[in-house]
Amino acid sequence: MAILTEKNHLPQIGEEQLKLLERLSNAVAVSGDEGEVRKIVLEEVRPHADEVKVDALGNVLAIKHGSGERPLRVMLAAHMDEVGLMLTYDDGDGIYRFDTLGGVSISDLPAKAVWVGKNHVPGVIGLKPWHLGNTDEQKKPVGLDDLRIDVGPVSGKVKVGDWATFATTFTQLGPSLRGKALDDRLGVATLIELVKHAPPQIDLLAAFTVQEEIALRGARVAAYSLNPDMAIVLDSTPAYDLPVWDVDENVRYNSKLGAGPAIYIADSSTLHDPRLVRYLIETAEEHGIPYQIRQPGGGGNDAGVIHKQRLGVPSVSVSVPGRYHHSPAAIVRLSDWQYTMDLVATALFNISSKILEGDR
Ligand SMILES: [Zn+2]
Numbered sequence: 001m002a003i004l005t006e007k008n009h010l011p012q013i014g015e016e017q018l019k020l021l022e023r024l025s026n027a028v029a030v031s032g033d034e035g036e037v038r039k040i041v042l043e044e045v046r047p048h049a050d051e052v053k054v055d056a057l058g059n060v061l062a063i064k065h066g067s068g069e070r071p072l073r074v075m076l077a078a079h080m081d082e083v084g085l086m087l088t089y090d091d092g093d094g095i096y097r098f099d100t101l102g103g104v105s106i107s108d109l110p111a112k113a114v115w116v117g118k119n120h121v122p123g124v125i126g127l128k129p130w131h132l133g134n135t136d137e138q139k140k141p142v143g144l145d146d147l148r149i150d151v152g153p154v155s156g157k158v159k160v161g162d163w164a165t166f167a168t169t170f171t172q173l174g175p176s177l178r179g180k181a182l183d184d185r186l187g188v189a190t191l192i193e194l195v196k197h198a199p200p201q202i203d204l205l206a207a208f209t210v211q212e213e214i215a216l217r218g219a220r221v222a223a224y225s226l227n228p229d230m231a232i233v234l235d236s237t238p239a240y241d242l243p244v245w246d247v248d249e250n251v252r253y254n255s256k257l258g259a260g261p262a263i264y265i266a267d268s269s270t271l272h273d274p275r276l277v278r279y280l281i282e283t284a285e286e287h288g289i290p291y292q293i294r295q296p297g298g299g300g301n302d303a304g305v306i307h308k309q310r311l312g313v314p315s316v317s318v319s320v321p322g323r324y325h326h327s328p329a330a331i332v333r334l335s336d337w338q339y340t341m342d343l344v345a346t347a348l349f350n351i352s353s354k355i356l357e358g359d360r
Contacts, residue, residue, distance in 0.1 A: 010197070010341070010342055010345050010346065011193035011194070011196065011197045011341050011345060012338075013334065013337060013338050013341065017189065017193065018172065018177075020040075020044070020189055020192065021170070021177070021179075021182075021185060021186065021189045022170040022179070023040055024037060024040060024181075024185035024188055024189055025170040025179035025180060025181055025182060025185050026169055026170055026179070026180075027040060027181075027185075028084075028115055028118075028120060028163070028165050029080055029081055029082055029181070030081060030082055030083070030084030030085070030086070030101055030102075030163040030164070030165050031081040031082070031083070031084070031101050031102055031210070031211045031212070031213045031214045032081070032101070032163070032210070032211060032214070033081075033163040034058055034080040034081050034210045034211075035058075035118075036118075037080040037081075037185070037188065037208075038054065038058065038060055038080060038208070041060050041080065041188065041192065041208045042054075042060060044192045044195075044196075045060070045062040045192060045195045045196075045206065048064070048195050048196045048198075049062035049063060049064050049195055049206070050063055050064055050065045051063040051065075055221060055222065055225060056221070057210055057211070057217065057218050057221055058210040058218065059207055059208060059209050059210055059218045059219075059221065059222045060080070060206075060207070060208040061205070061206070061207055061208075061222060061225060061226060062195055062206040062208070063203065063204070063205055063206070063226075064195060064198035064203070064204040064206075065203055066198075066199070066200055066201050066202045066203050066204070067200055067201065068201060071201060071202050071203045072201070072202045072203065072229050072230070072351065072352060072353050073202070073203045073205055073226070073227070073228045073229045073230075074202045074203065074204060074205060074228060074229065074230055074231070074232065074348065074351065075205040075206075075207060075222075075223060075226050075228035075230070075231040075232070075306065075313070076191055076194060076204065076205065076206050076207070076231070076232050076233075076234060076344075077191075077206075077207040077208075077209055077219055077222065077223075077231060077232075077233045077234065077302045077303075077306060078184055078187030078188045078190065078191040078207075078208060078209070078233075078234045078235065079184045079187065079188075079208075079209045079210070079211075079212030079213070079218070079219070079235070079301070079302060080184075080188055080208050080209065080210060081102075081209075081210055081211055081212055081213050081214075081218075082102075082165060082180070082181035082183070082184075082185075082213065083100070083101060083102030083103055083104045083213045083326045084100075084101050084102065084104070084163055084164060084165040084166075085098045085099065085100055085101065085104070085114070085149070085163070085164040085165065086098060086099050086101055086161065086162070086163050086164070087116065087149060087158065087159070087160050087161065087162045087164065088160060089160060090159075090160055091148060093153050094123075094150060094151045094152045094153040094154055094155075095126075095148045095149070095150050096148060096149045096150075096151070096158070096160070097145075097148060097149075098144075098147070098148075098149050098164065099144070100144070101163070101213065101214060102213030102214055102326070103213065103326050104326060105326070105327070106141075106142060106143060106144055106147075107141070107142065108326075108327045108328065109125050109142075109147055110125060110126075110127045110142055110147060111124065111125065111126070111127070112124070112125050112166055112167075112328050113166070113167040114149060114164045114165060114166060114167050115164065115165055115166075115167045116149065116151055116158045116162050116163075116164040117157070117158045117159075117162040117163070117164070118162075119157065120167075121151050121154065121157045121158050122151070122167060123149050123150055123151035123152075123158075123164070124149075124150055125147055125148070125149055125150075126147070126148050126149075126150045127142060127146050127147050127148070128146065149164060165180065165181070166180045166327075166328035166329070168180040168328050168329045172334075173331070175333055175334055175335065176257075176331050176332065176333055176334065177331070177332050177333075177334060177337075178329050178330070178331050179329065179330065180328060180329060180330070181330075182236055182320075182322050182325070182330040182332050183235065183236040183237075183322060183325040183326065183330065184212070184234070184235050184236055184301075186234075186236045186320045186322070186332065186337060186340075187233075187234035187235050187236060187319075187320075188208060190234050190320075190337070190340060190341055190344065191206050191208065191234055193341060193345075194206070194341075194344065194345060194348065197345060198348075199345075199348045199349040199351075201351075201352070202348065202351060204348070205226040205228050207219065207222035207223070207226060207302075209222055209302055212301065212302050216269075216300075216301070216302055216304050216305040218302075219233075219302035219305050219306050220305040220306075220309065222306075223305065223306040223309035223310075223313060224309050224310065227310060228313055229313075229314075229353065229356065230273070230276065230313060230314045230315065230355075230356060231303065231306045231307070231313050231314070231315040231316075232276070232315070232316055232317070232318060232344060232347075233301050233302045233303040233306065233315065233316070233317040233318070234317075234318060234319070234340075234344065235301045235302070235317060235318075235319045235320075236319050236320045236321070236322040236325060236330075236332065237254060237255050237262050237264075237294055237299065237319035237320075237321055237322070237325075238254050238255065238299070238321075238322065238323070238325050239253065239254065239255045239256055239257045239321035239322055239323050240252065240253050240254050240323075241253040241254075241255070241256040241257060241321075241323070242323075252295070253295065254294060254295050254297065254299075254321075255292060255294050255295070255319065255321035256292060256321060257321055257322075257323060257331070257332070257333045257336065258333050258335065258336065259290065259291075259292040259321065259336070260284075260289065260290030260291045260292055260335075260336060260339040260340070260343075261284075261289075261290075261291050261292070261318050261319065261320065261336065261339055261340035261343045261344075262291075262292050262293070262294035262318065262319045262320075262321050263277060263280050263281060263284075263291055263292070263293055263294065263316070263317075263318055264277070264294050264303070264316065264317040264318070264319070265277055265293060265294070265296050266296040266297075267294075267296070267297065267298065267299045267300045267301070267303075267304075267317075268297075268298045268299060268300045268304075269300035269301075269303070269304025269305075270300065270301075270303040270304050270307055270315060270317070272303065272315060272316045272317060273307075273314035273315055273316055273360075274360050275314065275355055275356060275358050275359075275360060276314055276315070276316035276355065277316055278358075279347065279351070279355050280316060280318065280343065280347055283343060283346055283347045283350065284343055287342070287346050289339055289342050289343045289346065290339050291339070291343060292321070294317075294319065301317055301319075303315045303316070303317045314356060318340060318343065318344055319340075320332055320336050320337050320340045321333075321336055
């Protein structure tokens with residue numbers, strides 16, 4: 001039997017982990033239709049967790065028990081769903097009106113290839129050819145009513161109520177990764193690795209949540225059910241770190257690629273527990289793991305409902321920074337993913353209830 005050391009509790013990203021992220025990114029799991037990702041998660045965690053269940057909303061809850069009298073109950077959450085679209089009206093001839101699910105910008109939609117329904121039927125989001133419009137029309141922003149999903153006249157293959165998402169396949173670009181739904185398949189892939197490398201002294205309560213992108217619905221019941229002492233939410237936060245030309249410096253980047261995991265202090269739904277923020281920063285500094293502080297501001301994730309559950313749950317979030325989330329393709333850095341894994345795995349390996357006894 002392997003001797004449990006801190007070192008072998010640090011999951012390494014290799015071919016196997018990249019393949020897993022690729023499968024997760026290519027899977028279609030728009031909010032409310034997470035089955036494809038859930039299937040992969042169940043396959044991966046079942047051999048490693050002590051208890052695995054799918055709850056009434058579709059969250060996967062996987063528990064790995066720790067040893068000792070009363071191990072600290074640490075909830076780790078990552079959302080399985082992605083933003084996307086739903087067919088709402090059949091215009092005939094394979095053309096459908098649709099609505100958005102989650103934070104999708106209409107400006108990202110025209111002319112994009114999509115996958116529709118459980119069978120990934122290929123389609124495209126069409127609109128009136130721009131060059132046939134008059135000048136007034138060309139200046140007007142495109143609205144949802146101007147757009148249709150066109151799958152061709154393939155009768156019976158799709159129907160009103162089907163979900164759709166961007167047809168983007170995952171690829172590696174040198175030190176970067178490009179794919180759809182990396183928010184939050186990166187968190188899901190990280191959490192799978194953490195279940196496989198669970199530290200011995202805690203009850204690791206993994207929640208792979210549903211419907212995060214439409215008001216954090218799954219995490220609310222997951223946190224109630226798991227009843228944790230504290231929580232760490234694993235997500236991917238926007239990096240708006242592009243060069244600027246009209247001002248001296250980009251000071252509103254939220255997070256930056258290549259600067260390590262982004263630790264949250266405040267977003268629009270959570271003031272993160274200062275003891276946990278401090279603990280993550282100290283862990284990073286002690287172990288030489290690069291990190292960054294996500295600029296306090298808007299946005300939010302599952303922590304927004306987890307920290308308000310029952311008598312309150314001290315919560316913190318850690319994200320892999322990513323450019324162009326909620327669009328057809330995001331770009332992230334492989335090193336940021338590894339450092340995020342290093343930080344959370346190291347923090348879990350050394351964590352104890354003392355952290356929650358400290359001053360705020
Ligand atoms: Zn997210």
